[in-house]
Amino acid sequence: MPGQISHPRRPVPLQIDVRNEHAQPSQRELTGSDQPAFHDQPVRQPPPYGSHLDTPASSIFSPPLYWRYFSPKEPMSLTFGIELEYVFAFDRSPRVGFEWIGVDGITDEELFEEEEEDDLALSYDDESEPATGVNMDVDVHQPVVFSDPHSCARIGQASTTMFVTQSVLEQAGLECTAGERGYESWNIQADGSIDEPKNLSKYLPDRLDSDDECDWVMSGQELVSRVLAAPEDLSLNNFTSSNALQEIACFLKALRGRPRDPFGVFVNESCGFHVHVARESQDMDEMIPLPVLQHLAYLLVQFEELINVLHHESRRCRSDFDSHYVETNLMGIRRSTHWCRRVESTDLSKAQKKIFHKDMTPAGLAKLMDACLRPNMDESGHVVLETRYKFVNFEPLMYEGGAARTIEFRQHIGTLDFDEIAHWIHFILSLVRTAERMATWNDRVGVGSPCSTMSSSSPLLVSFRKRQANKYQLRCAKLQDEFERMYDLLQFDDNVRDYWRRRFVRLNPAEWFRVEVDADGIEHIMDGEDRCPSCNDW
Known part of the structure; x- marks a missing residue:
């Protein structure tokens, strides 16, 4: 009918x-x-x-409930902390005037383990270059050899050597602890992932000669800062002169010491420099709001490959010879690993659907961004998937019981250079602030907007996730234009852009680039092609 x-x-x-x-x-x-x-x-x-x-x-075009309730209503107060990995070395027989180091009463039993093969100093081959700050030219995976314990510096137990480091810092008037947990003060911890080299004199040429190495002891360590307040004004001059950065500078100066001191620190390619960012909270249990985290994840999806080439090649996760302690965050987005001069065509529509899903949770976002496909072996010999060894580690968001719920940025290679440290922290905080700005931008962005791929005079409704993604400019095919798009989003001034441009050229010597100066005296990386047509429309 x-x-x-x-x-x-x-x-x-x-x-x-x-x-x-x-x-x-x-x-x-x-x-x-x-x-x-x-x-x-x-x-x-x-x-x-x-x-x-x-x-x-309403669930297609309107924000999900969590977006309405958890979007920040006012600017967030951010905190951050750093983890510096390094090798600390000292003379067991310091000259007169350095008795305060406190090594006279330390016995061999306290300082060294039983003489086993693992106790011998490990090293890259003899062609390794010394690294006072960070050596960008050394191959990370050169052959490892065992050294003669009677002709070179020995590896001391971290449980003993870190108290020597504590004495060095306290002598400079700095408060710190050793072997403890918590973030109320600076703390020195052991780090077994760091390779201690032989030929110590190559790394500390202003402290000892090769004939003196048998009197020296070294150990891989990590200096963890207390919780530091991030300045709201991220102009570079204001940032580097803030209390937090000046405190970092004091600890760096004390660690490095002076020429001819009977102690010293250095980094090699097994060292990393990590930065944690969190929302200021009395009990450390209040994390960065989920909408901000979602836009941070979407920023990482868009710009991971650009950020990669701003780092040492061993921290880019391009091959099995790179560091296994940092991996891509894009496994959950399913993209190809290939990248060359042109920006890779990551499927942003797929990323939008996953990141801005209406049922997204902090745990779901952490699982998406920390997805891992390469298994590792744990201490018991079981195969495990290490989800925290990512460029950006979202796993601490799931911590409970008073642990800090942070975002950990792990990609930077180890360094003791204040300028590198300051610029990388500034980059990270700018990323988080950009994510906050995008999450709280309530202007309707849809068809016909400058950020849309379509042009229409009719006010058609756009889905919520598409509206969030459309807050960003179109992706550009050319490398330089994508860099400029990222710098614009991060609100970098000319001086900051110039630092990252020079760093890019220095870390990518195999690429052919031409640096030219425009009419305003600003240097740009040129590749001889016309400007991206999409950018010309702006």
């Missing part, structure tokens, strides 16, 4: 009336024709079982 549906179990297709935000059955399903229905014809209700067709318009 007319008006009857022959397949009663088939879901009724819905037509969304965006003005009234309710669903209506199609005319053909109700009447069997496209003619208007009579007023006495019954309206069939949607089926009771679940279907994507039942999604109400």
Whole structure:
């Protein structure tokens, strides 16, 4: 009969009336024709079982409930902390005037483990270059050899040597602890992931000669800062002169010491420099709001490959010879690992659907961004997936019981250079502030907006996740234009851009680039091609 549906179990297709935000059955399903229905014809209700067709318009076009409740209503107060990995070395027989180091009463049993193969100093080969700050030219995975313990510096137990480091810092008037947990003060910890080299004199040429190495002891350590307040003004001059950065500078100066001191520190390619960022909270249990984290994740998806080439090649996760302690955050987005001069065409539409999902949670976002496909072996010999060894580690968001719920940025190679440390912290905080700004930007961005790929005079509604993604400019095909798009988002001034441009050229010597100066005296990386057509539209 007319008006009857022959397949009663088939879901009724819905037509969304965006003005009234309710669903209506199609005319053909109700009447069997496209003619208007009579007023006495019954309206069939949607089926009771679940279907994507039942999604109400409000959940497609309106922000999810969590977005409404957890978006920051005012600028966040941010905190950060750093972890410096390094090798600390000292003379067991310091000259007169350095008795305060406190090594006279330390016995061999306290300082060294039993003489085993693992106790011998490990090293890169003899061609390794010394690294006073960070050596960008040394191959990370040169052959490892065992050294003669009677002709070179020995590796001391970290449980003993870190108290010598504590004496050095306290002598400079700095408060710190050794071997403790917590973030109320600076703390020295052991780090077994660091390779202690032989030929110590190559790394500390102003402290000892090769003939003196047998009197020296070294150990891999990590200096963890207390919780530091991030300045709200991120202009570089204000940032580097802030109390937090000046405190870092004091600890760096004390660690490095002076020429001819009977102690010293250095980094090699096994060392890393990590930065944690969190929302200021009395009990450390209040994390950065989920909408901000989602935009941070989307920024990382867009710019991971650009950020990669601003780091040492061993920290880019390009091959099995790179550091296994840092890996891409894009495993959960399913992108190719190939990248060259042109920006890789990551599927941003897929990223949008996953990151801005209406049922997203902090745990779900952490699982997405920390997805891991390469298994490792734990201490028991079991195969495990290390989810925390990412460029950006979201796993601490899940910590409970008073642990700091932070975002950890792990990608930077170990360094003791204040300028490198300051610029990288500044970069990270600028990323987080940009994510905050994008999450709280409530201007409607849809079809016809400058950020849209479409141009139309009709005000069509755009889905929530698409509206979030459309807050960003179009991706550019050319490398330089993508860099400028990233710098614009991070609100970098000319001096900051110039630092990162020079760093890019220094860390990518195999690439062919030409640096030119424009009419305003600003240097740009040129590649001889015309400007990206998408950028010319702006």
